[in-house]
Amino acid sequence: MKTCKMEIWKEISLVTICALLFQVNPYEAKPIQLSSNDLVIATAYEGSIVGQVTPEAGIFFGIPFSQPPTGEFRWRRPRDPLKYESRYWNATYKRPGCQQVCEEPAPEYSCPAEISEDCLYLNVWVPKRLLMQVKADNILDIDHYAIRDDYRPGGESRPLAVMVWYHGGNFKDGSGSSILYDGRFMANQGDVIVVTTNYRLAHLGFLVQGENGSEEAKGNFGFWDQVKTLEWVNRNIRNFGGDPNKVTIFGQSAGSESIGVHLTSNVSKDLFHKSIMQSNPLGLPFRNLRDAKVFGDRFAESVGCKRNDMTCLRSKSVQELEKAYNKSLDDITNPALISTLFQPWSPVIDGDIVPDQPVKLFLTGQTQNKPLLLGSTVDEGVLFIDGAFSHPVGKLVYDLLLAIIFKQDYLTVVERYPGECKGHLFKCDYRDMASEMATEYIFLCPQRKSVNSLKNNDIWWYIFNQTWSFYEVWGQPACYHHVCHGSDLGYIFNVESLTKFNFTENERGLAKRMITYWTNFAKYGDPNGAQTMSKVKNTQWPSFNQTHQQGMYQALQLTANKDFVMQQPYKEACDFWDKLNRYADHVSMYHHRRKRQHEK
Helix, strand or coil: CCCCCCCCCCCHHHHHHHHHHCCCCCCCCCCCCCCCCCEEEEEECCEEEEEEECCCEEEEEEEECCCCCCHHHCCCCCCCCCCCCCCEEECCCCCCEECCCCCCCCHHHHCCCCEECCCCEEEEEEEHHHEEEECCCCCCCCCEEEECHHHCCCCCCCCEEEEEEECCCCCCCCCCCCHHHCCHHHHHHHCCEEEEECCCCHHHHHCCCCCCCCCCCCCCHHHHHHHHHHHHHHHHHHHHCEEEEEEEEEEECHHHHHHHHHHCCCCCHHHCCEEEEECCCCCCCCEEHHHHHHHHHHHHHHCCCCCCCHHHHHHCCHHHHHHHHHHHCCCCCCHHHHHHHHCCCCCEECCCCCCCCHHHHHHCCCCCCCCEEEEEECEHHHHHHHHHCCCCCCHHHHHHHHHHHHHHHHHHHHHHCCCCCCCCHHHCCCHHHHHHHHHHHHHHHHHHHHHHHCCCCCEEEEEECCCCCCHHHHCCHHHCCCCECCCCHHHHCCCHHHCCCCCCHHHHHHHHHHHHHHHHHHHHCCCCCCHHHCCCCCCCCCCCCCCCCCCCCEEEEECCCCCEEEECCCHHHHHHHHHHCCCCCCCCHHHHHHHHHHHC
């Protein structure tokens, strides 16, 4: 491939001419390898986009939905993307994930291959049936694929439902381009458009600094990136065969927490229509603005800057910021906020995009009335407890933690979760009991109470109960025989063929059933969908409160062998936590003290 050798790099017009001659985008490092079998064109507001074709889908990797958040735009809200300078945008290869230290299991599949501050890109998967072969044109000089005319604006065919994925990773790592979230199989089987996206993470996504009233002083840049993704989808997805009036947002863990924010925020409410929350730890608190500012001050000082000195902070290299980030992970700004150790860079209650703790807004009915599908794995807490405590936890440490977190309710909680001493007194390990408590208190029970509080009948709850046959992928023995946090991900995207691991036949069936449930929900607002039209025969999934009887509810348990309906799962445990009424309540004793003083 010829290259353009130039000594005067500021002559942008010459770079552009050279790029057009050799089919190279002047702002891209990789030229497109021209082949009529694997190129597909779509259009967007910013210009033409060239992607690739696989047996399952047309794929567009790395489409910019914002300008790079670098230099003076580090710690600022995302901006509209620029129009493309060359014939097309090269969307045949993945762009970097956002700056991070990725510590996910199976990093070759769950972590980005590259990272950069310039990371605000999304990916689009279009079912293969929406593609047609066309002749060479003024975009590509060879025959290629394009989105079928009847699915583009003005076409006769009905556009497809759109599913926008927000990845998990504790708001500190992960990427929409990870192999684990490849959308080709979901798009093909479910006949939907799948979009995955990046958003800024950790200190670059959620730092609170700067003067009062400024963007920097409220943080939550990662959430604003998510909103900008939805704005791009609403403006452009029709050109890919998608329906901007039928957008479902879905995500797991931190991605699911993001969904909870969007459901309780006025900022993005008109940009999506249905939601799927997988493993939302609703019982974990977000930081309030005051504590986030203290946390941010310490971060700034750790990197060698004065508080609120954004010029200094923006001058620091990513390596210098990473050192400060590593120190911040164990920083407890307030003893009452011990739970922030599980999510150090949590989002911030800024009164803007995040008006309050999402669980509190759910419990008071301050959510958007949209169809909702949600659920959790049966052993969510194991991954968190094992990650926090690599050695056995004795009774003294166990009791101390519960006393710090639950204060006056400590004895009540210990009575329900007493733990047991296995073996010799000095070899006790209370991690199993702590994991059970975390699963119920942080995940399952606040979910149940939240949907119990909603007046929405279009709610479906699931319990995922399937361990992986390829358990060694975890890298953590504690998860080998537990249904840990994230166990559902390999099935929901059905990426077996993109990995070195093999599903059992029952696991393949589970993956197909889950994709059918999820995409039915996106298309019809009901996971049961039009089952007569589906090749996958799923169990009939009743809505959460289908019986409409006081106190009665149902959920679907998902397993590889067979899915089945559960009547009032976790009722005893959740009744206990509901009565205690402590979900995300210990976020700030300072806040509650001030409130009580005011009431006096």
